[in-house]
Amino acid sequence: MNLIDRVSRQFEDNMRTALEALEMLAAPIAGAVELITASLLENGKVLVCGAAGSAGDARRFAAQLVNGFELERPSLAAMALSADASTLAPIAGEPDTSTLFARQIEVFGHPGDVLVAIAANGEPMRILDAIGAAHERDMRVIALTGADAGRIAARLGPADIHLAAPADRSARIQELHLLILHCLCDGIDCLLLGVED
Template sequence: MSSPLLRLQRNLDASIRAKQQLMQESATLAVFDAAVAATIAAYRNGRRIYIAGNGGSAADAQHLAAEFVSKLARDRAPLPAEALTTDSSILTAIGNDYGYEQVFSRQLAGKAVAGDIFLGITTSGRSPNILRALEQCRAMGVPSILFTGRDGGPARPLADHAIVVPGEATSTIQELHIVLAHTLCESVEAALFGE
């Protein structure tokens, strides 16, 4: 059994290597840049962002929504954002009546309008409820962003902007997702409220 220090060193090394690899992936960085531009355009047009994920990615969705509504790095007006992971009555009603794979798509059908933005977060790209949400976005004309890992799974071709990050472990992929989320919010803040 490895010691906690060896485990930490191994995890730090994996995180650093994945981040360095992402910095070299110009195609992925270009997709991220386009996703940021789409989000800025949505906000400039009076729209909002909806965010969803499962497990740790659900927590990331809530984390990012809070930063849009409150702030990330500077005092500014709130930006409308909602994590689709937080209302237990809605989640359990949809899950019970329609199935768990519909918990995000049905919320989008009831809340989103064309021109809003949806951000789905799934480390595997295989979460059925994220797949259904991306399909719902296509049907409604809601641009979609995907933060995922590994090969992007079946979610990749369903998203308008699929950002597939490197990393073998789920934890490493999630660490990159939070860097992307912070950078997305910071970029939106700078574009809408100045540097």
């Protein structure tokens, strides 16, 4: 086995997938930037949840909104629903953890807020329930998924945004999700600060 060739294939696969995603997702990502920015300007907030390994992406995205991305700016109202251990512990001890995020949305979500739901693998019930809870609170939803996310897509309303990475491999989906989240951070900063380039 030639490890250099194998590494090269990983890079090439990543680039191919990213270029395919660019054609499909540039306009919806721009729409997501505008949606989040409008909510923040109206004193709304961004609630972020991620299933399994995507929980780390959710925490990172919320932290970048609160603490800043690449430009100096005031903190933005964002909260990762998978970050508060004292809130999650009682729920996680229950046999049915599908309400893990929905309960927090019921408490912290308000009309005009935005839910960013991230699911790189499968369609976990907790993400589906989170989307339902967000809709009950008159929140809009931005869902980041892989290519195979029919039940999540079916839960989204006409005002929601679905950013489906055109990939089946978990590694490619997760890489694209991180790129999408960085695009969101950059776009929000540029709109809020009036940056042109």
